[in-house]
Amino acid sequence: MMIHRYWRIMLIAPVIGFLLGAGVFGVMAMGGNPHTRTGQTIGDVVPAILAYGALGLAVSIAALIGGFVLVGCLDRHLTKSSDTRTVLTALGAAGGVMIVGIVLAIVQETTGDDSWSYLLLLFSVVLAIVAGIVAAVLVCWAERRERTGPERVEHPLPSAWVDF
Numbered sequence: 376m377m378i379h380r381y382w383r384i385m386l387i388a389p390v391i392g393f394l395l396g397a398g399v400f401g402v403m404a405m406g407g408n409p410h411t412r413t414g415q416t417i418g419d420v421v422p423a424i425l426a427y428g429a430l431g432l433a434v435s436i437a438a439l440i441g442g443f444v445l446v447g448c449l450d451r452h453l454t455k456s457s458d459t460r461t462v463l464t465a466l467g468a469a470g471g472v473m474i475v476g477i478v479l480a481i482v483q484e485t486t487g488d489d490s491w492s493y494l495l496l497l498f499s500v501v502l503a504i505v506a507g508i509v510a511a512v513l514v515c516w517a518e519r520r521e522r523t524g525p526e527r528v529e530h531p532l533p534s535a536w537v538d539f
Contacts, residue, residue: 377447380521384513388435391509396431397424434472438506441471442514457518461511468510469503476502 378385400423404415445467446460453460476499480492 377443377453380453381443381514381517384517385439388439388509388513389432391513392431392433392435392438393428394431395505395509396434397428399431400424400427433475434502434506437471437475438468438510439471441469441474442467442510445470457515457522461514461518464514465507465511469507472503472506473499475499 404420404423442464446463449455449463450460455463476495480495480499483495484492
């Protein structure tokens with residue numbers, strides 16, 4: 376039942392994550408140091424866009440898993456209200472991203488260089504907030520679509536089988 380209702384989200388969320396990640400690079404490149412921008416060639420920009428897009432893709436996959444796990448655990452048969460599912464999905468998506476961020480910070484700290492751990496946690500909080508908002512919007516969209524599903528319309532021309 377969950378897959379039937381939310382399959383569109385599973386298809387569109389990784390694309391949105393990739394585009395948001397690439398957009399973050401665009402904002403950073405446009406608002407960054409102008410001397411750095413003048414020295415960049417297309418060969419420098421494309422790998423950076425792909426790297427930021429891959430980061431956005433990984434964040435969206437963590438958010439998808441977190442959202443589906445929380446809704447699957449707390450509302451398995453989709454019996455609660457759509458607002459409750461929207462909140463659960465947003466919390467699950469944010470939680471999934473935070474778990475990945477905490478794991479990466481712990482791994483970074485155990486390698487001996489713990490100067491980046493707090494920065495990873497800070498980025499994880501920001502990414503979790505964004506992932507929760509995007510997940511809430513997507514689930515709200517899917518729930519509204521489910522409530523106002525397409526109605527079956529009878530074809531105006533008679534069927535050949537009926538006339539036969």
